[in-house]
Amino acid sequence: MILGQEFYFQKTEKVAKELLGKILYFKNDSDKVFSGRIVETEAYTGIEDPAAHSFGDRKTERTKTMYLEGGHAYVYLIYGMYNCLNFVTRYEGHPEAVLIRALEPVHHSSEKPSKKDLHTNGPGKLCRYFGITRKQDGLKLWKKRSGLWVEDDGFQVSPKQIVRAPRIGIDYAGDAALWPLRFYLKDSFWVSRP
């Protein structure tokens, strides 16, 4: 079942947690479909989160996507060469989002993990592998027609499997660097770091 827009209206931390185990799909311009099970996310909680682009209610050309209502994709360029995929959460004017940090390749789920399959164990890498760029910024995730959507295939995640930890790569954010807003599946081979 595709996740409807209401899913993304929930509290950002909840969305980040509940996305674990869901399947991300992306259909590119050549109709090639990529997919992967989400195993790692991070919540960025808006104007009071020093690590968020929207901190201090900074609405700019780049961040305006975050101000849309929940369910839109927010894609931005980082370090001049990598794209990062986020899902906007909450309501219009409440610029919060969830960063998708790592996927488990679905076709490899029952095979022995190997190094050559490590294309999606990081936010920059998964976008590079799928071909997701800022052209996908603003897409509506609740519509399959947009080419970017999320499905629940019934995969069960028990609370015991979920690890909460500080977010990655935001040392500049002071105390917020310690906030436990990163979620990942315990013991997953495919998370960006152990």
Add this chain to the structure above:
DNA sequence: AGTGAGATGGCCT
């Protein structure tokens, strides 16, 4: 195992 540097360009003050 852990550390460090370079690539590379848009964003923001």
Add this chain to the structure above:
DNA sequence: GGCCATCTCACTA
């Protein structure tokens, strides 16, 4: 001009 929600490779040991 400085910084960055990253990744890879090249060191050290």
